[in-house]
Amino acid sequence: MRAASSLLLGVNTTWVLTDDGTITFTSSGETLENGESNLKNYWKVNGVLTLPWGAYADQITKVVINDGIHDLGQMAFYELPNLTEVQLGKDVTEIRNYAFKNCTRLTSINLESVDFIREGAFYGCAALENITFAEGVVVEDWAFSRTNVTLAD
Numbered sequence: 001m002r003a004a005s006s007l008l009l010g011v012n013t014t015w016v017l018t019d020d021g022t023i024t025f026t027s028s029g030e031t032l033e034n035g036e037s038n039l040k041n042y043w044k045v046n047g048v049l050t051l052p053w054g055a056y057a058d059q060i061t062k063v064v065i066n067d068g069i070h071d072l073g074q075m076a077f078y079e080l081p082n083l084t085e086v087q088l089g090k091d092v093t094e095i096r097n098y099a100f101k102n103c104t105r106l107t108s109i110n111l112e113s114v115d116f117i118r119e120g121a122f123y124g125c126a127a128l129e130n131i132t133f134a135e136g137v138v139v140e141d142w143a144f145s146r147t148n149v150t151l152a153d
Contacts, residue, residue: 013039013069015053021061021082023053027068039065041074041096049078058082065089072099074118079103088113095121117143 017023025039042051053060060080065072067089074096077083083103094116100106101123108130111117119140122128128147139151 017053017056017060021059022064023056023060023062024064024066025069026066029068039069039071039073039076042076042078043074049075051076051078061085063087065092067091070094072096074098075101077103081105094118097121098123100125111137116140119143120145122147122149 013025013027015023015025042049051057057080059082061082062085063077063080063083064087068091069089070091071094072092075098076096077100078098079102081103082105083100084105084107086100086106086109088110090113092113095111095114095118097118098120099118101120102125103122104124104126106122106125107127109122109128109132111131111133114133114137117133117137117139120142121140122144123142124146125144126146126148128144128149131144131149144151
């Protein structure tokens with residue numbers, strides 16, 4: 001088991017990666033000024049994306065976001081080649097840009113608590129076929145590009 005604690009946008013969030021490939025994120029319960037707990041945004045700098053769990057990208061098969069985390073940051077789970085399952089806590093309301101981009105083995109996800117799915121959130125998730133989300137969710141352009149998901153107009 002690998003574990004780390006990260007200060008993510010002002011909230012002490014811990015993550016644990018177990019030997020079965022499950023990475024679990026838990027908020028300490030502290031909140032930001034706007035009342036939300038977040039997994040921070042990441043960017044590529046000079047073509048390199050540095051995630052705290054990036055060294056274990058090939059080992060991650062499942063992402064679990066526990067209750068108390070409201071926002072999945074940009075590129076937070078970018079290109080996890082063996083990710084097949086995502087379990088979101090009831091408090092997740094937003095998935096930011098390219099959060100799961102090119103997670104090519106991800107097949108399904110339940111987004112019922114999510115209000116906003118930002119641009120390219122699941123871009124390139126080629127195996128994604130089964131999604132569930134609530135009526136009224138805002139889905140930005142290219143959120144499901146290069147997937148098997150077809151959204152009704």
